[in-house]
Amino acid sequence: MTGRDLRALFDPASVAVVGASDDESKYGNWIGAQALRMAPERPVYLVNRRAATVLGRAAYPSLAGAPGPAELVVIAVPAAGFEAAVDEALDAGARAIVGISAGFAELGPEGRALQDRVAKRVRAAGAVLLGPNCLGVADSTTGLTLASNPLPAGPVSLLSQSGNMALELSRFLAGRGLGFARFASLGNQADLGAADLIRACTTHHGTEIVAVYCEDFGDGRAFVTAAAEATSAGKPVLLLTVGASAASVRGARSHTGSMTTDGAVIDAACRAGGVYRVASPRELADLASALRGCAGPVRRVGVIADGGGHGAVASDLAEAAGLAVPEFSPALVAGLRAELPPSANVTNPVDLAGAGERDISSFGRVLAAALADEEVDGVLVTGYFGGYREYGPALAAAEVAEAHTLAGHVRAHGKPVAVHTMHPDSPAARVLAEHGVPVFAAVEDALRTLALLGTGGTVRPAATPTAAAPPVTGDGYAEARALLAAGGVRYPPASVVHTEEQAVDAAERIGYPVVLKALGPVHKSDLGGVALGLRCADELRAAFRDIYKLSGYSVEAMADTAGGVELIAGVHTDPRFGPVAMVGLGGVFTEVLRDVAFALAPVTAETAHGLLTGLRGAALLRGARGRRPVDLDAAARAVAAITQVAAAHPEIAELEVNPLLVTPNGAVGLDARIALA
Structure with a gap:
């Protein structure tokens, strides 16, 4: 570094x-x-x-x-x-x-x-x-x-492009017993940028967490590299940024002369660098507090409540936050049944059903059992804990002692635990917070924080690009198709023609059925520029006379679309983060479906595979309603090849294949488009 x-x-x-x-x-x-x-x-x-x-x-x-x-x-x-x-x-x-x-x-x-x-x-x-x-x-x-x-002292180093944002965050951090190891106001970043300062904090002994509020990333790839270095050094990077709305973009430009970056691109950059992206200063402080305790991704959460209402509401909110609240294993259910009264629910969510008042130590025993289960990634404790002191001095003292016990279980098992209580300022709640167990006054904040733990901390760098290639000078369909084919994307045989007779000759060489495309427009099908499934010369001649009139045409072998799914795959160049890969459900309804995923380009076939299986419509690729699964490996290799071609040609602003047809037998490009910078 x-x-x-x-x-x-x-x-x-x-x-x-x-x-x-x-x-x-x-x-x-x-x-x-x-x-x-x-x-x-x-x-x-x-x-x-x-x-x-x-x-x-x-x-x-x-x-x-x-x-x-x-x-x-x-x-x-x-x-x-x-x-x-x-x-x-x-x-x-x-x-x-x-x-x-x-x-x-x-x-x-x-x-x-x-x-x-x-x-x-x-x-x-x-x-x-x-x-x-x-x-x-x-x-x-x-x-x-x-x-x-x-500014309060503590373990968080803040790099902020907004002074007032830093002041607000300092209040949230102070409320959680945290503060700043370092603070640097980025301003216009004329010389030092966020990447420089992240690196300085990575080697700083007093920094445990790096928090960034940034409106303009400058050299976005440098930001990602620096964040990845910090993540790998065990110093999580938390990012609060703007760009999700037109108003925030206007505000950032007038504020610091920034050029904001599309939110989907920022998300891709965060995944590459292992960065946790948050939505507000309070969320940043909550996550920083949680990361100081037991960090780790949470997907399956156990919910422990001392009231049925709290457990039910928390379960709904957990699933809304992207967490699962699965039924506990038979062994865990049996263990909890032995610890709690018959009226308690022990399947997840757990309802202590009054056990807290009768035996406050039931909290610790239930938490320890849940944390010991391999099918539980983390636990939410929600409800009244911290308020039992109101029932008398003996229960108040026992509750504080139990808070120490809870903190010990969290430390021993190393799994994330969040505590929501309607008494966040109670002595028991303060004990938990002092031992690194995050305490929340709102259950939705607790669950959102648990969900955020799975969004960062793992570096997923872009693939190493191949060597730069001679510049592309043409932006036509034929040039794009040839470039991609040379880069490893399979295309059906084709020939560019200008006359009807040339079209017929080409079809005879290629073999029927064929496709006739008018070269030029992006949305050829919308303009009547594509004729499919032409089975003989007469059909081809008729199509040639009726098709959208342009100077050039492509005659192509008709691909076998049986059992296929149309994808879109491409790369566009972001002014801050460079080439960004996009893959999603494609064809003529790409803009309607908007089922797409992004990553910094180029990507490996492994990364492309992950993008494809993460789509909302991924079930179509795996085989749905009796359809055969498509060849996902072939699709991933094609996507990776497309991104490598784009990365090797910095003069290309956009490169797109739509559709990329994926069938059980492989992947084939059916269109191609280039836009030069």
């Missing part, structure tokens, strides 16, 4: 704040006040060109006038003076610069040009720039306090 040296950013020997101010409405005031919290551990120099004192401390008119050099310089001046301030910092020997100032790429081309010019200068000097248009940096392990607001 390689990366840039960011020691001067997170552990500088000395700091200067350029633009420090007594005006409490300015960032220079907020940052300056936070910077002074570090004195006297490290020298802090306040720079203000017009004031002799700022915040009750001596101020200097320039960095050159300060008593010593500043290894890290924070610049909080108007955009018009930013470039000059950067030059002054570099001349004074700064190794890291934090640009608080706004007014750059987020304002348009002129601002972007200024931003790029400054970043180039910083890199040429061997320094690093965080921002501009950011909210600062902090590191609780080194005592660095250069963010606009105080």
